[in-house]
Amino acid sequence: MRIAVTGTPGVGKSTLARLAAQRYGWDLADVHGLAEVHGLVVARDEDDDADVIDTDRLAAVLEALARDHDPAHTEVLDGHLSHLLPVDLVWVLRCDPRELEGRLRARGYSEQKVRENLEAEAMDLILQEALGGDAPVRQLDGTRRSPEELLSAFVDPQGNPFKNTELEPVDWSDWLLG
Ligand code: DAT
Numbered sequence: 599m600r601i602a603v604t605g606t607p608g609v610g611k612s613t614l615a616r617l618a619a620q621r622y623g624w625d626l627a628d629v630h631g632l633a634e635v636h637g638l639v640v641a642r643d644e645d646d647d648a649d650v651i652d653t654d655r656l657a658a659v660l661e662a663l664a665r666d667h668d669p670a671h672t673e674v675l676d677g678h679l680s681h682l683l684p685v686d687l688v689w690v691l692r693c694d695p696r697e698l699e700g701r702l703r704a705r706g707y708s709e710q711k712v713r714e715n716l717e718a719e720a721m722d723l724i725l726q727e728a729l730g731g732d733a734p735v736r737q738l739d740g741t742r743r744s745p746e747e748l749l750s751a752f753v754d755p756q757g758n759p760f761k762n763t764e765l766e767p768v769d770w771s772d773w774l775l776g
Contacts, residue, residue, distance in 0.1 A: 599669070599671070599672050599673070599686045599687070599759075600660075600664065600672075600673045600674075600675055600683075600684070600685040600686055600687075601618075601624075601672065601673070601674050601675065601685060601686065601687045601688075601689060601759055602675050602677075602680035602681045602683065602685040602687070602688045602689065602728075602733070603615040603618070603674055603675065603676050603677075603680060603689050603691065604677065604678055604679075604680045604681040604688060604689070604690055604691070604724055604728060605678065605690055605691035605692060605693070605719075605724055606678060606692075606693070606698065606715050606716075606718050606719040606723075606724060607678055607702065607705075607715055608693065608698050608701040608702045608705070608715070609691045609692060609693040609698065609719070609740060610691055610693065610740045610745065610748070611676050611677070611678070611691055612628070612676050613745045614689075614691060614740070614745050614748055614749060614752075615628075615674045615675075615676035616676075617745045617746070617749055618674055618749055618752075618753070618759075619674050621749060622672065622753070622757050624672040624673060624674050625671070625672070625673040625674070626673075626674050626676065627673060627674070627675055627676070628675070628676040628677050629651065629656070629675060629676065629677030629678075629679050629680050629683070630649065630651070630677060632656060632659075632660070632675075633649075633651040633652070633656055636655075636656065636659050638651055638652045638655050638656045638659070639651055640652045645710075646711065646714070647707070647708060647711055648711075651679060653679055653682045653683065656683060657682070657683050657684055660683050660684050661684045664684060672759070678724065681724065681727060681728040681731055681733075681735075682727070682731070685733050686733055686734075687733055687734055687736070687759055687760060688728045688731065688733050688734070688735045688736070689736050689737075689738070689752055689759075690724060690725050690728055690735060690736065690737040690738075690765075691737075691738060691740050691748070692719070692725075692737060692738065692739045692740060692741070692766075692768050693719065693739070693740055693741050694739075694741040694768075694770060694773075695716040695719050695720050695770055695773045696773060697741050698715070698716060698719055699712060699716055702715055702716070716773075717774070719770070720770040720771070720773050720774045721774070722768075725737060725765070734760065734763075735765065736752060736760075736761075736762055736763070736764075736765065737765040737766050737768075738751055738752065738762070738766050739766055739768050
């Protein structure tokens with residue numbers, strides 16, 4: 599089984615995915631790393647200051663890998679494009695734009711890149727994309743939760759990652775309007 603850990607850059611995906619993999623012995627892969635290994639970083643978007651990944655071809659590669667996979671095996675796929683890949687479950691992690699802003703600035707992102715990511719977060723962009731896919735989607739607001747708290751809210755005590763069937767609502771329209 600494959601779990602996508604997705605969300606706007608800076609929301610805490612890698613931190614959560616690493617903790618989940620450690621705690622439950624799941625394999626961990628990140629989308630960018632997989633794209634590099636398979637030669638699917640196809641361009642550089644200078645406006646976005648980001649690598650462009652061919653997600654269709656990466657999906658095909660992962661589809662083929664999944665066929666050889668032991669069904670009992672769990673893999674966590676970390677990345678803001680992971681929900682576009684063949685996965686069995688999507689965890690969407692959210693963060694209040696007011697908190698996210700500091701994290702993105704700390705990364706040295708350009709003004710434009712910070713702004714675009716904050717708007718995407720406030721507009722639920724990744725959630726909407728994830729809901730357009732086939733896999734079940736879970737969502738939690740990580741703004742005031744530690745990585746530990748998030749993990750135990752996504753996974754039940756038996757290690758079932760399908761816990762918490764609801765999408766936790768978030769509403770940052772006031773930030774968008776302000
Ligand atoms: P992402 O992988 O979504 O880009 P990250 O895991 O690298 O995000 O985390 C971005 C920053 O936020 C990093 O400095 C660690 C911090 N962080 C991660 N999870 C957090 C949490 N639940 N609460 C507070 N800070 C967190």
